[in-house]
Amino acid sequence: xxxxxxxxxxxxxxxxxxxxxxxxxxxxxxxxxxxxxxxxxxxxxxxxxxxxxxxxxxxxxxxxxxxxxxxxxxxxxxxxxxxxxxxxxxxxxxxxxxxxxxxxxxxxxxxxxxxxxxxxxxxxxxxxxxxxxxxxxxxxxxxxxxxxxxxxxxxxxxxxxxxxxxxxxxxxxxxxxxxxxxxxxxxxxxxxxxxxxxxxxxxxxxxxxxxxxxxxxxxxxxxxxxxxxxxxxxxxxxxxxxxxxxxxxxxxxxxxxxxxxxxxxxxxxxxxxxxxxxxxxxxx
Amino acid sequence: xxxxxxxxxxxxxxxxxxxxxxxxxxxxxxxxxxxxxxxxxxxxxxxxxxxxxxxxxxxxxxxxxxxxxxxxxxxxxxxxxxxxxxxxxxxxxxxxxxxxxxxxxxxxxxxxxxxxxxxxxxxxxxxxxxxxxxxxxxxxxxxxxxxxxxxxxxxxxxxxxxxxxxxxxxxxxxxxxxxxxxxxxxxxxxxxxxxxxxxxxxxxxxxxxxxxxxxxxxxxxxxxxxxxxxxxxxxxxxxxxxxxxxxxxxxxxxxxxxxxxxxxxxxxxxxxxxxxxxx
Numbered sequence: 001x002x003x004x005x006x007x008x009x010x011x012x013x014x015x016x017x018x019x020x021x022x023x024x025x026x027x028x029x030x031x032x033x034x035x036x037x038x039x040x041x042x043x044x045x046x047x048x049x050x051x052x053x054x055x056x057x058x059x060x061x062x063x064x065x066x067x068x069x070x071x072x073x074x075x076x077x078x079x080x081x082x083x084x085x086x087x088x089x090x091x092x093x094x095x096x097x098x099x100x101x102x103x104x105x106x107x108x109x110x111x112x113x114x115x116x117x118x119x120x121x122x123x124x125x126x127x128x129x130x131x132x133x134x135x136x137x138x139x140x141x142x143x144x145x146x147x148x149x150x151x152x153x154x155x156x157x158x159x160x161x162x163x164x165x166x167x168x169x170x171x172x173x174x175x176x177x178x179x180x181x182x183x184x185x186x187x188x189x190x191x192x193x194x195x196x197x198x199x200x201x202x203x204x205x206x207x208x209x210x211x212x213x214x215x216x217x218x219x220x221x222x223x224x225x226x227x228x229x230x231x232x233x234x235x236x237x238x239x240x241x242x243x244x245x246x247x248x249x250x251x252x253x254x255x256x257x258x259x260x261x262x263x264x265x266x267x268x269x270x271x272x273x274x275x276x277x278x279x280x281x282x283x284x
Numbered sequence: 285x286x287x288x289x290x291x292x293x294x295x296x297x298x299x300x301x302x303x304x305x306x307x308x309x310x311x312x313x314x315x316x317x318x319x320x321x322x323x324x325x326x327x328x329x330x331x332x333x334x335x336x337x338x339x340x341x342x343x344x345x346x347x348x349x350x351x352x353x354x355x356x357x358x359x360x361x362x363x364x365x366x367x368x369x370x371x372x373x374x375x376x377x378x379x380x381x382x383x384x385x386x387x388x389x390x391x392x393x394x395x396x397x398x399x400x401x402x403x404x405x406x407x408x409x410x411x412x413x414x415x416x417x418x419x420x421x422x423x424x425x426x427x428x429x430x431x432x433x434x435x436x437x438x439x440x441x442x443x444x445x446x447x448x449x450x451x452x453x454x455x456x457x458x459x460x461x462x463x464x465x466x467x468x469x470x471x472x473x474x475x476x477x478x479x480x481x482x483x484x485x486x487x488x489x490x491x492x493x494x495x496x497x498x499x500x501x502x503x504x505x506x507x508x509x510x511x512x513x514x515x516x517x518x519x520x521x522x523x524x525x526x527x528x529x530x531x532x533x534x535x536x537x538x539x540x541x542x543x544x545x546x547x548x549x550x551x552x553x554x555x556x557x558x559x560x561x562x563x
Binding site: 008009011012013015016017019020022023024025026027028030031034044083086087089090091094104106107108110111113114115116117118119121122123124125126128129130131132135163166195216220223224225226227231241244245248253256257260263264267271280281284 | 293299300303304307308309311313317325326328370371374378383385389390392394395396399400401403407408409410413424427428430431434438439442443446484485488489491492499508511512515523524535537538542
């Protein structure tokens with residue numbers, strides 16, 4: 001075991017390499033290739049043309065769609081962070097026993113293992129025209145007519161994103177916080193720091209890797225989403241994913257592939273910016 | 285300080301409670317509304333109380349065939365679960381040492397998590413299309429699911445082996461165990477509870493997967509695709525009845541997994557680990 005046996009090693013890593021090769025690397029290479037192809041109404045025509053890229057990058061609609069997607073991303077990121085950080089903080093520093101930490105942590109985690117689509121649908125009784133929110137607002141006398149914008153709107157989309165993805169923020173931040181040596185906090189207090197200073201000068205800097213990992217999850221999930229925008233936007237709102245999905249439905253594969261490459265590039269740039277803060281291997 | 289700390293505690297406790305209500309409130313509404321009376325609608329108030337919509341679900345008039353879709357998702361979930369466990373454990377064992385290409389493989393696996401689902405879906409769909417392979421839930425669909433479940437399983441295994449005390453293995457070796465015996469009777473029993481966790485991720489993430497399945501499942505729908513189809517066609521609480529059933533099923537799976545882990549821990553506390561007793 002001191003010197004590893006190459007045959008054993010190959011047996012250990014070939015399944016994961018084969019699966020990711022066939023179902024991740026080759027498909028992305030396929031997208032890259034097809035993005036340069038031409039197409040007619042019913043056929044893909046192998047070629048090397050830039051038109052798919054010039055069409056999408058030259059279109060005003062593309063920029064507007066990206067802008068809209070960034071809007072969803074930034075809003076979702078801000079809210080998941082503002083909600084996720086205090087939740088993780090409470091679990092880590094205020095829940096005293098490990099048993100209760102585990103129980104409360106699992107309570108936060110369980111919805112993650114259930115269906116996203118059902119979790120989106122479950123907002124209908126709340127946001128619908130005759131839903132709980134509208135009845136409440138009417139009963140309180142805040143409005144006379146039910147608000148139409150609750151369901152099928154930007155509001156509903158961001159709400160659903162926050163509902164679905166806050167957990168992705170809570171878990172990495174909680175993980176970072178649990179690694180903070182409590183004596184560091186005591187040292188800060190002994191040195192005269194008040195609660196706010198401890199938070200901003202000690203806790204938050206030490207949580208940066210967790211915040212970065214959570215942000216990577218949230219940003220990539222929202223940037224690539226099409227189902228939440230489609231469902232919660234009632235088919236009326238645009239995002240990059242929805243734009244691609246529309247092209248795919250019309251069998252316009254080369255333009256969809258070009259869009260996919262652009263999206264991948266944008267996501268990878270965003271991720272590499274966030275990765276600067278974190279050494280992934282140390283976080284495990 | 286103490287006074288302030290208690291105030292902070294109560295504020296955060298209230299915040300946390302609201303967060304939990306935010307997480308569970310909507311889904312509870314679905315659970316309640318699926319028991320609407322026969323004349324009830326998609327929103328409150330309850331118009332009577334019945335199991336009418338559950339019967340309607342099993343009736344003939346439905347758009348799709350959700351029973352077949354459920355069975356497909358169940359089988360696919362189980363296959364993906366087993367593959368995720370086996371492949372992740374193997375990769376985890378390999379990653380205890382550095383080897384040629386380990387960094388590349390590590391970041392490829394992480395990339396699998398980060399690449400937008402729609403790309404995986406489109407890429408696999410295109411590949412099958414061009415190769416004239418037949419896309420189906422058990423081939424292309426399974427591959428698409430693995431790109432989502434494997435990174436979770438893999439990262440969990442890396443974390444587990446980072447915390448693994450190697451002296452157990454060395455002790456086994458010193459006592460004359462072969463490599464295989466060490467893994468079978470020492471390593472696997474010790475990491476068993478984590479494997480239940482990997483299994484839970486593998487099954488539930490596959491069972492509920494939508495975005496990566498859309499272009500990869502071929503002509504036959506998995507359950508989430510069926511449910512998505514229903515959202516555009518069905519405007520009665522039947523939709524909620526299906527939501528309730530599949531959510532309850534997920535909860536049973538989750539709680540069973542947690543129960544098994546809890547039981548393993550209790551047993552270990554009582555008897556100590558039984559690693560090594562198998563020979």
